[in-house]
Each structure stands twice: as structure tokens, then as C-alpha cells.
Amino acid sequence: MMVHLEGVIKRFGTMTALRGIDLKLQRGxxxxxxxxxxxxxxxxxxxxxxxxxxxxxxxxxxxxxxxxEAEKVRPLLGVLGHRTFLYGHLTACENLRFYGRLFGTxxxxxxxxxxxxxxxxxxxxxxxxxxxSRGMQQRLAIARAILHYPTLLLLxxxxxxxxxxxxxxxxxxxxHLRSVSCTIIMSTHDLHRxxxxxxxxxxxxxxxxxxxxxxxxxxxxxxxxxxxxxxx
Amino acid sequence: xxxxxxxxxxxxxxxKVFLQQVLAxxxxxxxxxxxxxxxxxxxxxxxxxVLVVFNFAIGADTELIRQVASGVIWVALLFATVLGLQRAxxxxxxxxxxxGVLLALRDRSALFVAKMIAQMVYLLAVIxxxxxxxxxxxxxxxxxxxxxxxxxFALGILGLSIVGTLFAMITLHTRxxxxxxxxxxxxxxxxxxxxxxxxxxQLIAGKSLGDIADYLTLMVIFNIVFFALILIVFDYIVEx
Amino acid sequence: MRILxxxxxxxxxxxxxxVRRNSLFQITIMYITMIVAIFLxxxxxxxxxxxxxxxxxxxxxxxxxxxxxxxxxVVFIASIMYxxxxxxxxxxxxxxxxxxxxxFCTLVLITGPIWARPIWGxxxxxxxxxxxxxxxxxxxxxxxxxxxDAHDSKRARFAAILGIVGFVxxxxxxxxxxxxxxxxxxxxxIQEGGTTGLTSAMLLTFMVCLGAFLLLFFYLLRExxxxxxxxxxxxVLRHEIDEILAG
Numbered sequence: 191m192m193v194h195l196e197g198v199i200k201r202f203g204t205m206t207a208l209r210g211i212d213l214k215l216q217r218g219x220x221x222x223x224x225x226x227x228x229x230x231x232x233x234x235x236x237x238x239x240x241x242x243x244x245x246x247x248x249x250x251x252x253x254x255x256x257x258x259e260a261e262k263v264r265p266l267l268g269v270l271g272h273r274t275f276l277y278g279h280l281t282a283c284e285n286l287r288f289y290g291r292l293f294g295t296x297x298x299x300x301x302x303x304x305x306x307x308x309x310x311x312x313x314x315x316x317x318x319x320x321x322x323s324r325g326m327q328q329r330l331a332i333a334r335a336i337l338h339y340p341t342l343l344l345l346x347x348x349x350x351x352x353x354x355x356x357x358x359x360x361x362x363x364x365x366h367l368r369s370v371s372c373t374i375i376m377s378t379h380d381l382h383r384x385x386x387x388x389x390x391x392x393x394x395x396x397x398x399x400x401x402x403x404x405x406x407x408x409x410x411x412x413x414x415x416x417x418x419x420x421x422x
Numbered sequence: 423x424x425x426x427x428x429x430x431x432x433x434x435x436x437x438k439v440f441l442q443q444v445l446a447x448x449x450x451x452x453x454x455x456x457x458x459x460x461x462x463x464x465x466x467x468x469x470x471x472v473l474v475v476f477n478f479a480i481g482a483d484t485e486l487i488r489q490v491a492s493g494v495i496w497v498a499l500l501f502a503t504v505l506g507l508q509r510a511x512x513x514x515x516x517x518x519x520x521x522g523v524l525l526a527l528r529d530r531s532a533l534f535v536a537k538m539i540a541q542m543v544y545l546l547a548v549i550x551x552x553x554x555x556x557x558x559x560x561x562x563x564x565x566x567x568x569x570x571x572x573x574x575f576a577l578g579i580l581g582l583s584i585v586g587t588l589f590a591m592i593t594l595h596t597r598x599x600x601x602x603x604x605x606x607x608x609x610x611x612x613x614x615x616x617x618x619x620x621x622x623x624q625l626i627a628g629k630s631l632g633d634i635a636d637y638l639t640l641m642v643i644f645n646i647v648f649f650a651l652i653l654i655v656f657d658y659i660v661e662x
Numbered sequence: 663m664r665i666l667x668x669x670x671x672x673x674x675x676x677x678x679x680x681v682r683r684n685s686l687f688q689i690t691i692m693y694i695t696m697i698v699a700i701f702l703x704x705x706x707x708x709x710x711x712x713x714x715x716x717x718x719x720x721x722x723x724x725x726x727x728x729x730x731x732x733x734x735x736v737v738f739i740a741s742i743m744y745x746x747x748x749x750x751x752x753x754x755x756x757x758x759x760x761x762x763x764x765x766f767c768t769l770v771l772i773t774g775p776i777w778a779r780p781i782w783g784x785x786x787x788x789x790x791x792x793x794x795x796x797x798x799x800x801x802x803x804x805x806x807x808x809x810x811d812a813h814d815s816k817r818a819r820f821a822a823i824l825g826i827v828g829f830v831x832x833x834x835x836x837x838x839x840x841x842x843x844x845x846x847x848x849x850x851x852i853q854e855g856g857t858t859g860l861t862s863a864m865l866l867t868f869m870v871c872l873g874a875f876l877l878l879f880f881y882l883l884r885e886x887x888x889x890x891x892x893x894x895x896x897x898v899l900r901h902e903i904d905e906i907l908a909g
Contacts, residue, residue, distance in 0.1 A: 204897040206905075241521060242661065261528045275522025279454045279513075291446035292526035294439065334522070396905075588827070592808075592820045602808060606824065609800035610831050613838035620842065636841060644834050651830060655823050658745055 191250070192217040192342060192373045193238070198247035200233055207233040209397040211247070217341075218371040220364065220387055222405070224378065225394035226421055231377040232272065234394065235346045238375065239269045251342060265293065268340030270348055274331040278320035282311055282330050285319060286337055293338035305333040308363055310356070324351040332360065336367070343367060345376040349383060361387055381417055382410055393420050440529050447523070447536030452543065454513070461509045465502040465548050470555065472498035477559060484561060491560040492623035496578070496615060498552070499545065503582045504604045506544050507590040510537070511603075515594055524660055531656045534587060541583040549575055567625040570634070574625065577641040578618040584648050585611045591659050617641045685884070692877040699874040702867040716780045721868055723773040725875040726766045727791060733763030733879060734798065734829055737805075741825030744818065750894060751887075753818045756825055757809060758886035762879055764802050770795045793839045794832070801828045 193215040200208040207230045215221055225231050236242045237249060240260040249256040251263045276285050283302060290298040306312045309329040319327060328351045335343060349357055361384045364374060368387075376388075385408055392402040393416075400420045406413045455461050476494045480487055514520050524530060557564050564571060589606040593599045621637035631638070703721050740756035743749075774792045775785040786792070805828065809821050 204894070204901045206901070239525065241525070264525055264528070267525065269522070269525055271518075271521065273518035273521070275519050277450065277454060277519055278516065279457050280450070284450075284453070288446060288450045289522070289526060292443055292523065294442065338526075588823075592823065595816060596808065596820075602804070605800075605804040605807065609797050609804065610827060612797050613831065613834040616838040616842045640834070640838055640841070647830060647834070648827075651827065655745065655826065658819050659823060661819075 191215070192219070192252060193375070194248075194250040195238075196248045198234075198237060198244045198249060200230075200237060200242070201245045207397055208237075208244070211397075211399055213392070213399065213402075215373060215375070215390070217373050218368065219389045220368055220374040220376070222376050222378065222385075222388040222391045223394055224381065224391065224417060226379075228396070229394040230397045231394055232346055235269075235271075235344050235375070235377055238342075239267055239271075239344050240264055241269075265338070266341045268335040268338070268343040270331055270335045270343075270345045272346060272350075274327045275334065276319050276327060276330060279318060281316045281318055282306065282322075282333075283315045285330065286334060289334050290337055295338045301337060305337055308336070308359075308366075309333045310359055325353055325356055328352055329356055329359075332363070336363075341372060343372055343374045345374065347378055348376060349378060349380055357383065381414055385410060385413060393417060395421050436528070440532055443527055443529075443532040444536045444539070447533060448539055451510075451536065451540040455540075455544070461506050462544055462547055464509055465506040465544055466551055468505050469498040469502040469548055469552050472501055473552065473556065473559065487560055488562060488626075489623075491556065491562055492626060493619050494560075495552070495556055495622065496619045499549070499578070499582065500608065500611070500615065501604075502548055503541070503545060503586050504607060506541060507586050507607075508600060508603055510541070511590050511594050511599065520594075520660070530660055531653050533660065534591070534652060534656050537590070538583045538587045541587055542579050545579040545583065549579070562626055564626075567628075570625045570631045571622065573631070573638065574618060574621045574634070574641075577638065577645065578614065581614040581618075581641060581645045581648070582611060584645060584652065585614070588648070588652050588659075614641060614644050617644070688877075688881060688884075692874070692881050695870065695874040695877055699867075699871045702870050706863065706867060708863055716777060719773050719777040721871040723770060723777055724868070725872045726769040726773060727795065728872055729875045729879050730763050730766040730770055730795065730798070732876070733759045733766060734802065734832070736883075737763060737802075737825040738829035741822035744822045745826075751891070753822070754887045754890040754894075755883070756818075756822060758883050758890065760802055760805050760821075760825065761886065762882050764799065764806065766875075766879070767795055767799045767802065771799060788843060790836060790840045790843055793843075794836055797835050797839075798828070798832070801831070 191214060193213060195211050195213040198208055198211040198213075199206065211234060223231050223234070233242075237244050238251070238256070240256050240263055243257050252266055254262045256263045277288070280288065283306075286302045286305065287298060290302065295301055303312070306315055309332055311326065311329055311333065314322070314326065319330065322330065328348070332345075332348065335345070348360060352360060364376075364384070364387050367374060368389075385405065388405040390402065391405050391413075392399050394400070401416065406416070473494060476490075476497070477487065480490060520533070523533060527533060553564055556562065586607055589603055589610075593602045593606065596602050617637040617640040621634040621641070624634045624637075625631075699721075703718055736759040737756050740752050740759060744752035744756060771792070774795070778787050778792075779785050801824075805821055805824050808824060809817055
């Protein structure tokens with residue numbers, strides 16, 4: 191069991207963002223989390239990323255307790271959040287080299303070239319990130335997330351800012367990662383794109399997971415019906 | 423015996439990783455600063471402004487200026503520190519990059535150490551640049567006491583960086599960051615300021631290191647206490 | 663003997679904080695002590711020979727200073743407990759103690775100059791206690807501002823760290839200010855009366871006055887904590903109602 195959440199509750203002051211989340215995910219699985227704004231998807235991903243602690247409940251990632259043994263969990267994670275986590279005054283290469291050194295990635299130079307190829311940014315590798323478009327920054331952020339060979343990849347609304355071409359590259363990347371047993375959890379608004387990428391889907395609404403089950407494949411209509419049934 | 427050597431190896435490799443991460447963070451900060459030179463420039467210009475304005479405010483009495491020179495220099499450094507920290511904080515909060523960095527760190531206090539050292543480097547650069555100017559404007563011969571001065575300045579900027587970085591990280595997410603940072607930083611660093619000012623003044627007046635031993639002790643204790651305290655509570659600061 | 667008396671007072675006063683049932687009892691005790699204290703200060707205690715009637719401010723000034731220090735000590739302990747246990751109650755204790763501490767600190771800063779002016783001829787003499795109070799005032803007012811200002815979820819935690827840092831700084835501030843003080847020319851009419859050469863009548867008066875102040879502190883602390891708790895509970899309820907209405 192790669193990911194195991196039980197009874198996770200998260201309160202921010204007087205507001206409750208997560209009201210008891212239970213989640214189980216096998217290694218190599220790709221999970222898509224859908225839900226409206228305010229459902230708590232980002233909070234859930236932040237807890238998985240050990241960026242914040244749950245107010246109650248347990249979180250186990252790769253067998254480790256993500257709260258008590260966070261330092262063991264972090265090297266296994268790749269995170270793509272709402273912000274790119276990039277430094278504008280450095281080039282793409284320098285950004286990746288920086289993160290690579292932090293993570294202690296072996297054979298860093300080759301790996302950097304590899305991920306830049308995967309996200310199609312080799313031509314702009316030595317430009318300052320400030321000069322990048324939003325889509326390019328998002329692609330570089332994805333490269334940063336996978337740089338250190340994470341076993342669990344957390345993507346929070348990864349399609350933001352990507353054009354069609356970049357979207358299909360991302361989907362190819364997800365397929366590639368699945369083939370190397372990387373577990374992926376993706377949260378998105380998008381009910382149409384890439385539905386066949388997921389092994390499992392979950393619908394989150396107002397802090398609870400209201401539906402979880404195997405993916406419906408490419409059945410867009412069926413999924414839309416399912417979604418409106420639970421979310422309205 | 424085997425367990426001992428295992429945990430020793432773990433400790434050593436942990437320290438090596440820690441050092442590597444600190445160096446990576448430091449290199450990133452310094453490289454960015456080298457490209458833009460924003461932080462140093464604003465710190466230096468502001469410090470010079472403080473010195474000049476004080477000169478005008480105090481008047482043309484050269485003897486009086488010599489007596490207050492030490493205080494004026496340290497006031498300039500204090501405000502330069504605040505400015506530098508604010509600029510550095512702004513750069514970080516632009517893309518929320520700290521979150522990305524925290525994910526990669528095993529021991530999160532590596533972030534604190536790196537930021538602290540970076541701030542020290544900026545302050546050192548500022549001091550090196552303004553000291554000749556002070557020598558000329560205040561008509562003080564710094565060369566004569568440069569050894570002792572070196573120690574006082576080293577301890578002083580260490581302390582300012584320690585406390586300053588702490589409050590910079592705390593006020594990173596507050597709404598009125600520009601106000602809160604100095605409001606927190608300046609009162610808490612009063613002991614350091616007092617010790618630094620009077621140690622410098624004594625040295626300029628020709629006293630030896632032995633005469634200012636009290637002040638030096640205070641500064642050393644201040645630095646140790648706060649550094650240890652911050653290492654203990656740092657996790658609480660950076661957690662969401 | 664003085665220390666013994668103080669400790670005795672603490673032991674009497676402390677349990678009263680936790681007597682939850684009868685706050686009326688606590689209020690009564692507090693008022694009686696205050697009235698007795700005022701009587702003692704103005705009628706019973708002998709007028710000091712050199713300083714005259716102004717010396718009577720000393721009772722209020724030093725009591726305020728002691729209460730203020732105790733308040734900030736409470737902030738320190740509560741901050742540590744909050745970081746350790748992550749319980750809202752400790753956070754409420756820290757905030758309340760800080761607020762009341764700032765009030766008493768302000769009193770120190772007001773009574774100090776009032777006392778100093780007739781004696782030393784100047785409003786402010788930069789003596790260590792007064793200067794320490796000034797710096798602490800700045801730090802803890804910043805503490806209160808931080809609580810208003812900081813991003814919601816981290817607010818209490820940052821404040822707790824400041825509460826710890828501020829108190830740890832106190833001995834350092836005291837040391838540095840005392841060293842600094844020795845460099846300043848002393849004001850002309852220094853009278854070191856007040857804490858030395860107290861008659862036993864004065865000592866008794868001081869103890870009772872201090873006791874009254876401490877009782878006041880604990881009473882205010884309790885009331886403030888319960889207000890904070892109630893407000894917190896109200897917010898939680900309000901959110902739940904919003905949720906139910908929206909759902």
C-alpha cells in the first residue's frame with residue numbers, strides 16, 4: 191500500500207477543510223481527484239506532501255508515518271503545486287541544478303538534460319525563468335517535480351496554463367511514469383481531459399470524498415453524469 | 423560497538439547532507455544576488471544615507487561627531503539589515519519558493535543557516551564599503567584598531583543576522599511585513615546593539631580588546647542563546 | 663524574609679486561579695485586599711523621611727513591575743506549552759497574559775517618571791528597570807500586533823515563538839542596559855530610597871499591595887481567557903451553521 195489515509199481531518203482555525211478522508215492507493219496506480227473549488231483538494235495534497243499536518247487522523251506513505259517520519263517521506267515525493275517554486279533570476283538549468291543538489295540526485299547533469307527533454311524545454315534551458323511564459327514555467331515546474339525520481343508524484347491542477355501540445359506531452363509523461371511504477375495523484379477541475387490516464391478516480395466535495403472507484407476509461411459522458419450526481 | 427559506529431556514520435552522513443544543502447541554498451541566494459545586486463545596493467545606499475543625514479543633523483562639531491560615530495554606524499547597519507531582509511523576503515514570497523525548498527530538506531534548519539549566512543555576507547560587504555567613508559567623514563582612524571574592530575563587527579553582524587533572519591521568516595506571511603519586521607527585530611536586538619556600539623566606541627577611543635571583554639562576552643552569549651533557541655523552534659516556524 | 667513573604671503570597675494566590683466554581687469568592691477576596699492595600703499605603707505606612715509623600719508611588723510602581731514580569735513569565739511558559747501540546751487553551755493563556763502584561767508595563771512606565779520627577783529632577787533617568795520595561799513594552803506590543811496581523815493559521819505559532827524569544831531576551835537586555843547605565847552620568851539628586859532601608863511597616867504594606875496586584879492579574883487573566891474561549895466557540899458554531907445552511 192503506497193498511500194494510506196485514515197480519518198484525516200484538517201482544521202484551519204475555526205474552518206474545517208477536511209472532514210474525515212479515507213484513501214488507499216496501491217503502488218503504480220494513478221488516481222484522479224475531482225471536485226469543485228473549496229472541496230479541499232489542495233489541502234489534501236498538501237497533507238500528502240507533508241507541507242502541513244492533519245489535525246486528526248493518520249497518513250502513511252510507503253509505510254512511513256508522514257507526520258512523525260516526514261523526513262523519510264519527503265525524498266520520495268514530487269510535488270507540483272499552484273505556485274511553480276521556481277526562481278525567476280536563475281536559468282532553467284540552474285533551477286534544476288539547485289533542486290538536484292538539495293535532493294542529492296546522482297548524475298545530475300544527465301538527469302537535467304533528460305527531464306528537460308521530457309518537458310520539451312531543451313531549447314530554453316539557459317534562459318532566465320523570468321522570461322518564460324506561464325506555460326513554460328509550468329512545464330519547468332513539472333520537470334522540477336520529477337527530477338529526483340520520486341515514487342509518489344502529487345500534481346495539483348497540472349493542466350493550468352498548458353496549451354494542447356504541452357497537455358499531450360504531460361499525458362505522455364504520466365503514462366511513462368506509470369510504466370516505471372511511479373504512483374501518481376492528480377487533482378483537477380478538468381472532467382474531460384485524459385480520463386483514460388487514471389486507474390482510479392475520486393470525487394471530493396466539501397471536505398469529504400463522496401465517491402471513489404475505478405476509472406471509467408474514456409467514457410466522458412458517463413463520468414460527467416457521475417460527477418453531477420455527486421456534486422450537483 | 424557496531425551500533426555505535428552505525429549511528430556515528432549516520433550522524434556524519436547526515437551532517438554532510440546538511441552541509442551540502444546549506445551550501446546549495448547559499449549558492450542559489452548569492453548567485454541570484456550577484457545577478458541583480460538589488461539587496462546589496464539598497465542596503466549600501468541606505469546605510470550611506472543614514473550616515474550623511476546624521477552628519478547634517480549633528481552639525482559641524484567634529485569632536486562630537488567622533489564621539490557618536492560608533493552609534494551612527496551601528497544604527498546605519500541596523501536599518502540596512504532590516505532593508506536587506508525585507509528585500510530578500512520579497513524575492514522568496516514571489517513564487518512561494520520556500521515551500522518547494524522545504525520539501526527537499528531533511529533538516530529544515532539548513533534553510534535558516536543558509537539565509538543567515540547570506541545576510542552576513544551582505545552585511546560584511548556593506549561594512550567593507552562604508553568603513554572607508556566613515557573614516558573620511560568622521561575623521562577616524564580605523565586602521566589602528568582594525569583587529570579588534572574585526573571581531574566586534576563579526577560578532578555583531580552574526581547576531582543581527584541570526585535575529586533578523588528569524589523575524590524575517592516569521593513576518594514573511596504577515597500583511598504589514600514592512601512594519602512588523604523592524605518592530606520585532608529592533609527591540610529584541612537591543613542587547614546586541616548596546617554591546618556593539620560601546621565596544622566599537624571604546625576601540626575607536628584607543629582601548630584594547632581586554633577593556634571591552636564584557637561587551638564581547640555579552641555578544642557571544644547573545645549569539646549562542648539565540649542560535650540555539652532558533653534551531654529548536656525553527657520547525658514550528660516553517661510548517662504550514 | 664521578603665522572599666519568603668512573596669512566596670507565601672504566591673501559594674495563597676495561585677490556587678485561587680483554579681477555583682472555577684466561585685468567581686464571586688475570588689472577586690470578594692480581591693476587593694478586600696485592594697481596599698486593605700490602599701488603606702495601608704495611604705494611612706498606615708509611614709511617610710518616608712527624605713522623599714516625602716511621593717515615595718508612596720513606589721508601592722504601585724514596584725508592584726506593577728513585579729506583576730508585569732510575572733505576566734511575561736506566564737506568556738513564556740504558555741508559549742512553550744502551546745508549541746508542545748498545540749492546545750488552544752494555552753494559546754488563550756499566552757495572549758491574555760501578554761495583554762495584561764502590557765497594561766501593567768504601561769503602568770510601570772507611567773508611575774516611574776511620576777516618581778522620578780520630584781526625586782531626581784528629571785522625568786526619565788534611564789535606570790535599568792525602567793529601560794528594561796520600555797524595551798519589553800516595545801516587544802510585547804509587537805507581540806500583540808503580530809497576533810492581529812499574521813496569516814491566520816500560523817498566527818498563534820509565530821506569537822508563541824515571539825513569547826519565548828522575548829522572555830529569553832530579558833536577562834540579556836538587563837545585563838546590557840546595566841552596563842550601559844554605568845556609562846551615563848547619574849542625575850544630580852540621586853536618592854536610593856525605596857527598596858533598601860524599608861521599615862517593617864513599609865514591608866507589610868508592600869507585600870499586601872503586591873498581593874492585591876497579583877490577585878488583580880489572576881482575575882483579569884481568568885476573565886480574559888474565558889472571553890477568548892467563548893469567542894472561539896462562537897466562531898466554530900458560526901462556521902458549522904454556515905456549513906449546514908450551505909449544504
